[in-house]
Amino acid sequence: MDTEQDFLFFNPQIATKYNPFYEGEYLVIQTYPREHKLIVEHRNFDYKNAKSHCELENLAHDYTSFSLRIFHDDKLWEVNYKGEPQSVSKQQNWRIAQEYIEAHSDPHTDAEVILCQCSYPYFSSLTSHLSNRGESMTSWQSLTCLVEGKGQDIQTCPNCNAPLVRADESEDDDFDFDDQVSRPIACIGCTNYHGVEYDGNILVCGIHAHGWDSENCPDYHP
Known part of the structure; x- marks a missing residue:
């Protein structure tokens, strides 16, 4: 027998949180501001309908932007003018491990989940260690926090290869952290x-x- 809770899944906003994405499905996602979880505004298997919905959403919002993606080979892809998969999207449906979410929300820890400009989430924590001189030092450590491959120490973003260096820990005077953060996604790491x-x-x-x-x-050139 159907319950009131069962009928809630007829609401797309609720169903989106639970139903998996399907091959060839078009997704209108929020690309700015980015959040720790993928925000899907609309799902549809019709390209023209999804494109039209995306355009209307961008017209209706002044401080939020949306883009169209297609789910293909278990990933989000950008689409060409025909609605076909063109290139793998930098923004994906990342799954953050629960322990890192809890640590991010804990006000008593010097740690947080940070989003790279490409949308990849990583865990940054203040850790103590001994220098070569035997002195106690603290520095920010970047770790992968996704369900798959969690806990790996990383220096660059596994998704876009941007350096994950906190501004207050860089020892290289020539490294401009603010410049890296403010670059367009397509330009991160490009020598041009x-x-x-x-x-x-x-x-x-x-x-x-x-x-x-x-x-x-x-014309990207590393």
Whole structure:
């Protein structure tokens, strides 16, 4: 016998939290601001319908943006003009292990789950260690916090290869942490990136003056 709770799953907003994504399904996701969990605003197997919904959502919100993705081979992909999978999306449906979520919410710990600019979540904690001189020191340590492969020490983002260095721990005067964070996703780690302001306008690079409009630039060069 059906209960009131069973009928709740007819509500797409509720069902989205529990139902798995299906091959070929289009998802309208929130791309800004990014959250620790993937926010899916709309699901549909019809490309034109999903695209139209995405455009309407962007028109209706001033401080939130949405993008269209397709679920293919167990990952989110950007789509081409035909709605076909074009390139793997930097933003995925990351699954953070529960112990890291709890540590992030604990006000008594010097640790938190941080989102890389590409949306990849990692765990940053203040740890103590001994220097080569035997002195006690503290520094920020970055660990993977996903259900799969959790607890690995990482220096760069496994998703986009951006350096995961906290501004207060960098010992390299030439390393500009703020610059890395403010770069467009497509430009992270690219040697073509320029990022200098001229007359109030940022010149992203000599190839694409205003930057590339998706996450995968064809002229990316590490």
